Amino acid sequence: xxxxxxxxxxxxxxxxxxxxxxxxxxxxxxxxxxxxxxxxxxxxxxxxxxxxxxxxxxxxxxxxxxxxxxxxxxxxxxxxxxxxxxxxxxxxxxxxxxxxxxxxxxxxxxxxxxxxxxxxxxxxxxxxxxxxxxxxxxxxxxxxxxxxxxxxxxxxxxxxxxxxxxxxxxxxxxxxxxxxxxxxxxxxxxxxxxxxxxxxxxxxxxxxxxxxxxxxxxxxxxxxxxxxxxxxxxxxxxxxxxxxxxxxxxxxxxxxxxxxxxxxxxxxxxxxxxxxxxxxxxxxxxxxxxxxxxxxxxxxxxxxxxxxxxxxxxxxxxxxxxxxxxxxxxxxxxxxxxxxxxxxxxxxxxxxxxxxxxxxxxxxxxxxxxxxxxxxxxxxxxxxxxxxxxxxxxxxxxxxxxxxxxxxxxxxxxxxxxxxxxxxxxxxxxxxxxxxxxxxxxxxxxxxxxxxxxxxxxxxxxxxxx
Numbered sequence: 001x002x003x004x005x006x007x008x009x010x011x012x013x014x015x016x017x018x019x020x021x022x023x024x025x026x027x028x029x030x031x032x033x034x035x036x037x038x039x040x041x042x043x044x045x046x047x048x049x050x051x052x053x054x055x056x057x058x059x060x061x062x063x064x065x066x067x068x069x070x071x072x073x074x075x076x077x078x079x080x081x082x083x084x085x086x087x088x089x090x091x092x093x094x095x096x097x098x099x100x101x102x103x104x105x106x107x108x109x110x111x112x113x114x115x116x117x118x119x120x121x122x123x124x125x126x127x128x129x130x131x132x133x134x135x136x137x138x139x140x141x142x143x144x145x146x147x148x149x150x151x152x153x154x155x156x157x158x159x160x161x162x163x164x165x166x167x168x169x170x171x172x173x174x175x176x177x178x179x180x181x182x183x184x185x186x187x188x189x190x191x192x193x194x195x196x197x198x199x200x201x202x203x204x205x206x207x208x209x210x211x212x213x214x215x216x217x218x219x220x221x222x223x224x225x226x227x228x229x230x231x232x233x234x235x236x237x238x239x240x241x242x243x244x245x246x247x248x249x250x251x252x253x254x255x256x257x258x259x260x261x262x263x264x265x266x267x268x269x270x271x272x273x274x275x276x277x278x279x280x281x282x283x284x285x286x287x288x289x290x291x292x293x294x295x296x297x298x299x300x301x302x303x304x305x306x307x308x309x310x311x312x313x314x315x316x317x318x319x320x321x322x323x324x325x326x327x328x329x330x331x332x333x334x335x336x337x338x339x340x341x342x343x344x345x346x347x348x349x350x351x352x353x354x355x356x357x358x359x360x361x362x363x364x365x366x367x368x369x370x371x372x373x374x375x376x377x378x379x380x381x382x383x384x385x386x387x388x389x390x391x392x393x394x395x396x397x398x399x400x401x402x403x404x405x406x407x408x409x410x411x412x413x414x415x416x417x418x419x420x421x422x423x424x425x426x427x428x429x430x431x432x433x434x435x436x437x438x439x440x441x442x443x444x445x446x447x448x449x450x451x452x453x454x455x456x457x458x459x460x461x462x463x464x465x466x
Contacts, residue, residue: 001025004067004419006387010411016338017387023344023380024064028071034080035087042075043068046346048373053092054079055151056378058105059309063381064388065105066112066396066421073113076106080125088129094171097147097180097190100133103197107204111396114422114453116208123204130197130214137181142241143224147181149239149286150189150253151309156293156360157286157302161244166364186241188229188254195221196261207398225263235275237264239286249303250277250287256313259320273323279350282306282333283314292367293359299350301358301370306348308334312382319390319406322435327390328408334383344379347372392416392428400452401426403440407433407465422453432465439464 003021008014027046032039045056057075065072079102081090089102106122137146148157148170155163155170162185165172174183198218205212229237231248237258240247255272258264264272277287288294289304299305311330318326337353338344349356357370388394391414393405401421407414407430416428432438440449441462451459 001068002418002420005417007413007415007417008411009413012335012339013387013411013414016335016383019338019342020344020380020383020387021067023375024060024067024377024384026375027377027380028068031078033078034090035077036074040074040078041071042078043071043377046373046377047375048346048371051092052078054090054095054099055092055101058101058103059378060381061105062108063309063312063378063385065109066388066419067384069109069113069421073109073118076102076109083128083132086128087125088132089125091179094179095153096133097137097145097183098150098193100129100197101150101193103129103200104193107200108396110204110207111398112421114398119204119207123201123208123210126197126201126204130201133181133194136179139186142186142228143220144186144191144228144241145181145194146184146186147190148183148185149187149251150193150257151307152187152189152286152302154302154360156290156300156358158240159244159247159290160292163292163361166361166366168360168362184243186228188225188237188239188251189257191221191225191229192254192257192261192263195225195263196257199261222263225258226268230268235271237272250284252283252285252287252307252310253313256283256310256317259317260313269317269321273318273321273326278329279304279306281348281350281353282311282330284350285310296359298359298369299356301347301360303358304350305356305358306333306350306353307346308337308344308348308376308379309382312385315386316389324406324408324435327406331386331390331408334386338383343375344383345372345374346376346379392430400450400455402450403428403437403461403463404435404449405430405437405463405465406435409433424453424455424457424459426451426459426461428461428463430463430465432463434465436465437463438466 006017027044030039031042045053061072080087089099091099103126110119162173198214202212231238239249239251259269285307286303289300293300315327315330345355355372357372393403395402414430419426
């Protein structure tokens with residue numbers, strides 16, 4: 001197993017990077033399922049789990065699939081299911097509402113491997129998946145997709161009315177034999193994902209020389225998201241629309257997606273940055289937590305707590321708009337927690353920053369404190385994404401990589417070696433601070449801030465900031 005190595009003149013960043021890599025490697029296990037015809041190595045959800053999960057797979061592949069491309073591709077194939085003789089993205093354990101995020105991970109995998117045959121397969125699976133969920137979950141009345149929040153499988157993510165059965169999962173509200181898409185609930189993050197998926201399928205079509213089909217659907221969905229979810233008074237997007245009055249709580253993942261996927265225009269994005277809630281230890285998953293948890297001085301497992309993969313999305317959204325202070329807070333907190341604990345936890349307490357599983361109903365026996373799993377994969381890959389996408393500044397494109405690096409306070413030199421992508425070995429050296437690129441050289445020759453995969457098999461990138 002060949003690893004990509006990093007050096008930094010900041011010991012904590014150096015340590016946290018290798019902690020993230022080790023957590024990811026620890027979660028590579030043999031598995032057979034989905035479209036895999038034989039047992040192969042895949043990326044499972046975390047040390048406390050035995051299988052890959054669809055949404056975790058997509059996020060992990062997008063975050064760091066380039067480090068282990070074949071294993072990442074296996075993982076994408078392992079979470080598919082056959083529907084009427086064709087493969088579609090599967091909802092792990094019946095949690096089908098956010099399985100469409102598979103398309104985002106699969107597109108990023110294509111950017112990493114450049115395999116046209118793989119893209120053709122992904123394009124067909126993506127179209128079949130969208131067709132399936134349009135039929136199953138799309139509301140003609142609202143112009144939105146039904147379903148709980150992307151990642152929000154725990155009942156602690158939702159208002160009291162959904163917790164009346166006292167079970168731990170939102171599927172308990174759907175009823176036995178039903179699915180998340182049958183719940184008459186519309187959430188911000190899930191609809192943002194569908195918008196992004198529409199846009200990506202058309203990007204795939206462009207790459208394959210096929211006519212685009214989803215532009216109108218994408219723009220209509222974007223319009224409905226802004227119409228139904230935007231809260232002009234609070235300056236951010238609401239969380240839930242339903243028949244119970246919805247929720248105007250702040251969904252960290254949903255508002256991050258709205259910014260990252262360009263659902264929010266510049267004005268709305270700036271308002272979100274000004275009005276967003278925060279905790280001492282980072283972006284909370286949903287804010288505030290629900291009173292059934294806070295009445296005892298605690299926080300819900302899926303509300304009020306800090307989940308690192310959501311911190312990563314918020315950090316990414318912050319850097320997109322040059323909000324360095326917001327980015328630094330998430331990055332520094334994750335770095336400090338990893339160094340302190342020696343691993344990346346599934347969840348952290350929003351005040352103490354210690355690993356904390358949060359409170360949640362369970363088995364009709366009341367509310368209890370849950371565990372925070374150790375070595376959670378998307379927590380580790382979220383940190384790796386911050387390093388590669390925001391610090392090193394990789395922006396992957398079909399023909400190459402554009403660099404937009406940023407060196408936060410406390411580090412002024414980083415070296416990356418043995419980064420292999422599409423049979424190209426890339427090393428990167430960055431010196432200086434801030435975001436302003438003073439010099440960008442490839443193999444000693446001054447260039448703009450992009451390398452192409454046709455530039456050579458061994459590329460040495462040297463960047464000076466200041």
